[in-house]
Amino acid sequence: MSSMRDNFDHRPTIDADHEALIALATGSRLFESDQIDILAGMLRSPEENDVWLTDDESGVPVGVAYVALEKMTHGTWNLRWIEVDPAHQRQGRGKAILDHVANRLIEKGQRILPVETAGLDDFDYVRKFYSDNGFEKEARIRDFYEAGVDKVVYRKSLA
Secondary structure, eight states: OOOOOOOOEEEEOOGGGHHHHHHHHHHHTOSOHHHHHHHHHHHHSOOTTOEEEEEEETTEEEEEEEEEEOTTSSSBEEEEEEEEOGGGOSSSHHHHHHHHHHHHHHHTTOOEEEEEEEOSGGGHHHHHHHHHTTOEEEEEEEEEEETTEEEEEEEEEOO
């Protein structure tokens, strides 16, 4: 296990990062191929208020966070994607990029940061990550993604 540190290089995502970030999403096996296509489209053509941050290690993207303003709300942002390359996990990178996103939103006076994930056993570690980082379980919508695959929503207050 690598040593823990908290001085990672988080920067706005640039076009040159796209290929590496799409490969990261593909390699995670958390997304179906059609979802990868949707994610790639959002990355290449972000909406006006989308925030994409890349965790950079010596010029190579090794992590990403994507948050989007929830339309028709006041100060609610959705954490749409956060991921760290497996070779760079367990170093505190996920927590660091999540803290960076939350602090950036707090500085802008935003209120809450929800995130959703699947209710499958394979996603236990994802739900634990959110719980360990100050998110509270808010809701479970049965059969949301497809029959037998629930949506679990977590919420973090930014106040």
